[in-house]
Amino acid sequence: MIGYLFKGFQSQTNIRLYSDYIPLLLWNILKETKMAVLAESIETGINFEESENQKMIAQMVQDFGKKEITPKMMEWDESQEFPVPLFKKMGALGLMGVLVPEEYGGAGFSYSEYVTAISEISKIDGSIGLSVAAHNSLCTGHILQFGNEEQKSKYLPKLATGEWIGAWGLTEPNTGSDAGNMRTVAIKDGDYYILNGAKNFITHGKSGNVAVVIARTGEIGDSHAMTSFIIEKGTPGFTSGKKENKLGMRASETAELIFTDCRVHKSQVMGNEGDGFVQSLKVLDGGRISIAALGLGIAMGAYEAALKYSKERHQFNKPISSFQGIAFKLADMATKIEAARLLTFRAADLKNQGRSVNKESAMAKLYTSEVAVEVANEAVQIFGGYGYIKDFPVEKYYRDAKLCTIGEGTSEIQKLVISRAILK
Numbered sequence: 001m002i003g004y005l006f007k008g009f010q011s012q013t014n015i016r017l018y019s020d021y022i023p024l025l026l027w028n029i030l031k032e033t034k035m036a037v038l039a040e041s042i043e044t045g046i047n048f049e050e051s052e053n054q055k056m057i058a059q060m061v062q063d064f065g066k067k068e069i070t071p072k073m074m075e076w077d078e079s080q081e082f083p084v085p086l087f088k089k090m091g092a093l094g095l096m097g098v099l100v101p102e103e104y105g106g107a108g109f110s111y112s113e114y115v116t117a118i119s120e121i122s123k124i125d126g127s128i129g130l131s132v133a134a135h136n137s138l139c140t141g142h143i144l145q146f147g148n149e150e151q152k153s154k155y156l157p158k159l160a161t162g163e164w165i166g167a168w169g170l171t172e173p174n175t176g177s178d179a180g181n182m183r184t185v186a187i188k189d190g191d192y193y194i195l196n197g198a199k200n201f202i203t204h205g206k207s208g209n210v211a212v213v214i215a216r217t218g219e220i221g222d223s224h225a226m227t228s229f230i231i232e233k234g235t236p237g238f239t240s241g242k243k244e245n246k247l248g249m250r251a252s253e254t255a256e257l258i259f260t261d262c263r264v265h266k267s268q269v270m271g272n273e274g275d276g277f278v279q280s281l282k283v284l285d286g287g288r289i290s291i292a293a294l295g296l297g298i299a300m301g302a303y304e305a306a307l308k309y310s311k312e313r314h315q316f317n318k319p320i321s322s323f324q325g326i327a328f329k330l331a332d333m334a335t336k337i338e339a340a341r342l343l344t345f346r347a348a349d350l351k352n353q354g355r356s357v358n359k360e361s362a363m364a365k366l367y368t369s370e371v372a373v374e375v376a377n378e379a380v381q382i383f384g385g386y387g388y389i390k391d392f393p394v395e396k397y398y399r400d401a402k403l404c405t406i407g408e409g410t411s412e413i414q415k416l417v418i419s420r421a422i423l424k
């Protein structure tokens, strides 16, 4: 064990900067024990108790967040700064490659630990949670699932350690829910494809070092006529456009990707030509678990703030928690969060077992997102006028929560996915 930890410290320069950082030791210990926990989960089905690994990850994120996120998060929110150095530090802790196997430089954990990591980050700051989720599930997740050995060896170590930040481009200005109707084209020209078009609302559209981009290589309307490409920043013809000014999730960068006669070598295609859209749907099945975790974390944060405030705030010479109107709100919030937690960990557990999560991740994402919005709304209500003021934490949860019902498929699209699954 000591040898292992020592090797970890020696081999990662970034980590040495954190050599006084005790939670890192816990993370390394977790890496050693993960197989046992995964095996237990597969054998026994869902476990309602938080594992020791999950408890330690939660503690590590809380300690890190207190030091590195909480002091600056309102500043980032106000100025819409995407704090790139923070993501490098999270990379050193394993948070940028939670699901990536150790052989590619990742933490090599299962979806259960991933849900814990994302929900604990999002409990502190949803916009950081969103960026970590998009980086891990979308760009990194797509390459992990569908990249060939050469692509995985080239890109995963950089992404998993946070040296590079990843983006994933599916959405276009005129095609969001209806992504299959995309207009960005990739025309074959010898050993190259020439891309023209634009992707919008892309997380890390400006700061991303590499993007997975899905483009049309055949007829509009054919779901087997789209192809996924890995495109590095600096590739001629690949630029970024407008950075969006958002309601919430303001520290998570959202921007346009623009392709103008961008030549991409065929070695950058993942899988076969025509596989891109089907791959994307699979990537989103896993990604939705992370958006469920994002909503869960935001709901937890808003609820805990409201619970504490309700005991401290006095009106009519009593704490407001003693009024049934407030106590029942808290009861509803706690119950919905518990249900959201169970749906999310159930989807994670199925994913760990390699089973289909198409319906279950949509259910978890749908329910948890809506709960995040409801709980954040009630938290603002419990804070009264102070809930509307930026000196208190709940207005930010309220603004951040809404993204969860939109990103990676709106609530309506989740209902489409669920209804298709139950009616087939």
Ligand SMILES: Cc1cc2nc3c(=O)[nH]c(=O)nc-3n(C[C@H](O)[C@H](O)[C@H](O)COP(=O)(O)OP(=O)(O)OC[C@H]3O[C@@H](n4cnc5c(N)ncnc54)[C@H](O)[C@@H]3O)c2cc1C
Binding pocket: 134, 138, 167, 168, 169, 170, 171, 173, 174, 175, 176, 177, 178, 200, 201, 202, 203, 204, 249, 254, 403, 406, 407, 408, 409, 410, 411, 412, 413, 416
């Ligand atoms: C902060 C942020 C980050 C994002 N990050 C990324 C990213 O990294 N990569 C990426 O590719 N995309 C990203 N997106 C895009 C996101 O996935 C889309 O915004 C989302 O899928 C919805 O698409 P749209 O905005 O075009 O809405 P539209 O599809 O135009 O939907 C408008 C409304 O119509 C409803 N609707 C549409 N079709 C149906 C239907 N068949 N039945 C019922 N109702 C329907 C929708 O539910 C919604 O209420 C991001 C978006 C945001 C806001």
